Structure formats: structure tokens, C-alpha cells
Amino acid sequence: MSQKPKATPANQRDSATIASFGKGLAVIECFEQATPRLTISEVAARTSLERATARRFLLTLAKLGYADYDGKHFSLTPRVLRLGYAYLASTPLPAIVQRVLEPLSADLDESASASTLQGHEVVYIARASHRRVMSVGLAVGSRLPAYCSSMGRVLLGALPAAQLAERLALAPRRRRTKRTLTGLDELIAEIERVRINGYAVIDQELEEGLVSIGVPVFDAAGKVVAAINCGTQAARIPASELPRRVLPRLLRAQGDLRKMLMGAPDALAGSRRVTAHTGARMS
Numbered sequence: 001m002s003q004k005p006k007a008t009p010a011n012q013r014d015s016a017t018i019a020s021f022g023k024g025l026a027v028i029e030c031f032e033q034a035t036p037r038l039t040i041s042e043v044a045a046r047t048s049l050e051r052a053t054a055r056r057f058l059l060t061l062a063k064l065g066y067a068d069y070d071g072k073h074f075s076l077t078p079r080v081l082r083l084g085y086a087y088l089a090s091t092p093l094p095a096i097v098q099r100v101l102e103p104l105s106a107d108l109d110e111s112a113s114a115s116t117l118q119g120h121e122v123v124y125i126a127r128a129s130h131r132r133v134m135s136v137g138l139a140v141g142s143r144l145p146a147y148c149s150s151m152g153r154v155l156l157g158a159l160p161a162a163q164l165a166e167r168l169a170l171a172p173r174r175r176r177t178k179r180t181l182t183g184l185d186e187l188i189a190e191i192e193r194v195r196i197n198g199y200a201v202i203d204q205e206l207e208e209g210l211v212s213i214g215v216p217v218f219d220a221a222g223k224v225v226a227a228i229n230c231g232t233q234a235a236r237i238p239a240s241e242l243p244r245r246v247l248p249r250l251l252r253a254q255g256d257l258r259k260m261l262m263g264a265p266d267a268l269a270g271s272r273r274v275t276a277h278t279g280a281r282m283s
Contacts, residue, residue, distance in 0.1 A: 023047065023049060023053070023057065024057050024060070024061075026047045026049075027043055027047055027049075027054065027057045027058065027061065028061070028066070028076065028080060028083075030043055030046040030047055031075070031076050033137070036075055036076070037073040037074070037075045038073060038074055038075075039072060039073055039074070040054055040055045040058060040074070043057075043058060043074070058074045061074070061076075062074065064079075065077060065079045066079050066080050084140075084141055093125065093225075093226070093261075094114075094125045094126045094140070095126075096257070096260050096261065097114040097125065097126040097217070097226065097228065097257065098114075098126040098128070099260075100228075100253050100256050100257050100260070101113070101114060101126055101127065101128040101228065101253075102128045104128065104228075104230070104249065104250070104253045105128035105129060105130055105230075106128075106130070107249055108230055108246060108249060109130055110130065110230050110231065110232045110236075110237075110246075111127070111128065111129035111130065111138075111230065111231050111232070112127070112128050112129075112228065112229065112230050112231075112253075113126065113127045113128075113129075113138065113151070113228065113229055113231065114126040114127070114151075114217070114226055114227065114228045114229075115144075115151045115152075115155075115226065115227055115229075116155070116225070116226050116227075117146060117152070117155035117156070118143075119167075119171075120145065120146055120147070120167060120168075120170065120171030120172070121143045121144060121145055121146055121152075122143065122144050122145075122146050122149055122151050122152045122155060122227070123141065123142075123143055124138060124139065124140050124141060124142045124143075124144075125140060125226065126140060127139060127140060127142075144206065145171070145172070145173075145176075145206075146171070147168060147171055147173050147181075147182075147187055148173075148176060148180050148181065148202065148205040148206050149202060149206055149212070149214075149229075150200040150201065150202045150212040150213055150214030150227075150229045150231075151200075151212075151214040151227035151228070151229045152227075153190070153191050153194045153200040153202070153214070154194060154199070154200045154214045154215060154216050154224075154227040154229075155216070155224065155226075155227050156168070156191050156194075157191045157192070157194040157195035157200070157216075158195070158216060158223075158224035164188065164191060165184070165188060168184055168187055168188065169184060173187070176205065176206060176207065177204055177205060177206070177207065177208050179203060179204050179205050180205040180206075181205060198215065198216070199213060199214065199215045199243070199247055199250070199251075200213065200214045200215075201213050201239050201242050201243065202214075202239070203234070203239035203240075204234060204239070209233055209234050209235065210231060210232075210233065210234070211231070211232060211233070211234045211237065211238070211239040211242060212229050212230060212231035212232070212242075213229060213230055213242040213243065213246050213247060213250060214227050214228065214229030214230075214250075215227065215228060215229070215247075215250050215251060215254050216254070217254065217257050217258070217261075218254070218257075218258050218261075219258075219261055219262075220258070220261065220262040225261075228250065228253060228254065228257070229250075230242075230246050230249075230250055
């Protein structure tokens with residue numbers, strides 16, 4: 001009689017997960033600012049689910065109060081904010097960063113933000129803005145592609161080389177403006193420069209007229225747990241002037257954050273995945 005294969009850690013992890021739960025979260029995440037109302041067919045296409053499966057998930061969300069349904073379109077309700085609030089309430093990291101971003105934004109009279117790396121995107125965890133710099137409004141929870149954003153390149157620069165190449169290879173890399181870098185080799189080379197320099201400058205790659213500069217946020221061990229940046233219009237501060245005019249103040253905020261995080265180790269509880277993904281220290 002053949003023996004039953006011994007379970008491996010990978011197999012154990014697979015048997016301990018619920019695939020349908022992940023699919024339900026994917027349904028929630030497919031609603032965006034540009035598409036706040038979606039039909040069953042549109043959700044099915046965005047999530048690669050069968051139409052009947054997408055319908056069950058959507059009707060369940062509606063029954064639980066997380067979605068509204070008018071007979072054709074579904075839209076999320078404010079109840080979904082409870083999911084995001086659970087993260088904000090479980091870790092003081094966003095609140096600590098916010099306390100640093102407010103004076104940073106006021107001193108520079110520009111917008112300042114903080115984010116973490118999730119897959120091939122950055123997710124905003126804090127933001128202070130005295131002016132709107134993008135055509136699309138940004139707020140806590142907003143997502144932007146990592147490959148062409150200053151915070152994204154800073155966070156990607158903290159990844160080991162193999163992980164960086166794999167993540168960029170799998171990420172959608174469309175040319176958002178005529179300046180956007182999309183080639184795998186050129187992006188890896190640029191991100192290596194970011195890692196060495198300790199900061200990233202974006203010159204209208206994400207959106208025409210938008211420039212930004214970002215630096216990493218370190219924990220007490222020197223690992224990258226987040227990134228902060230300053231964004232403005234190229235007409236106000238050309239990208240070439242950002243290192244001279246903005247970087248010194250940004251580095252001061254970086255130092256302040258490291259001191260604050262050293263005194264509040266529990267602040268990083270909600271960022272363990274980011275630390276595990278990065279693992280590397282930036283030079």
C-alpha cells in the first residue's frame with residue numbers, strides 16, 4: 001500500500017486558507033474612484049470570476065450592508081470603511097507619520113504623503129495636502145503604480161534584486177506619459193540608482209506636469225517599512241530642483257520618523273508584511 005504523501009509547509013498553508021474569502025476581497029477591491037458603480041458582468045470581468053460566482057459575492061455584500069444594489073449596478077457603502085479603519089486602529093504607524101507630514105507639508109507649502117508597498121502598487125497610509133497636484137484626488141487608501149511613482153521606486157529599491165526583477169516583470173507597466181519608463185532593464189537600472197542615492201525623483205512619469213521626490217522610512221533596525229514623498233507641479237518646482245530645494249527638509253522628516261518609531265516599536269505591527277517583503281537595508 002502506498003503511503004500518503006507527507007504534508008509540506010506549502011501544502012499546510014494551502015489547506016489552511018479559504019480561497020473564496022480572497023475572491024470576496026477581490027470583488028470589493030475592484031471598485032475604484034473611476035468606476036464606483038459596476039454591473040455583475042463588469043465585476044466578473046475585473047476579477048476573472050464566473051458571472052454566477054460574482055453575483056453571489058455581490059448579493060452577499062449587499063445583504064451584509066457592504067454594498068448597495070439598484071437592480072443593475074452595485075456600489076460600495078460606507079460600511080466598507082470599517083475594514084480600513086481596522087488597520088488604522090490596529091497600528092499607530094499612520095498616525096505617527098501623519099504628525100510628521102503635517103509640518104512637512106506646511107513648511108514646503110506642497111503636498112506630502114506616506115505609503116507602503118502592496119504587490120505592484122503603493123497604498124497611501126497618510127497624507128497632508130495644501131494644494132491638489134494630481135488630476136485625480138489622493139487620500140488614505142489610494143493606490144498608485146509603484147514603477148512610476150517616487151515612493152514606489154524607493155520601496156522597490158529596498159527589495160532584493162531577484163524579488164525586484166520578478167515584481168517588475170509581473171507588473172503592468174503602461175506608458176502613462178511620454179516620459180514614463182516602462183522597459184524592465186531601464187527600470188531596474190533606475191531603481192538601483194534610487195537605492196544608492198537614497199531618494200527617488202519622478203519627472204512627469206506618472207502624470208503630465210507632476211513631479212515628486214521620495215525617501216524611505218526606516219525602523220530601528222534600518223529596514224524600510226514605508227516611504228514618504230513631496231509632490232508638486234513642474235511649473236512650481238522643476239524636477240531638477242527637487243533635490244536642492246525639497247530633499248533636505250524631506251530627510252529631516254525621515255530622521256524624525258526614525259526616532260519616533262524607535263520609541264514606539266508597536267507602531268510597526270501593521271507593517272510586518274512590508275518589512276518581510278523588503279528585508280533589505282538601503283545604502
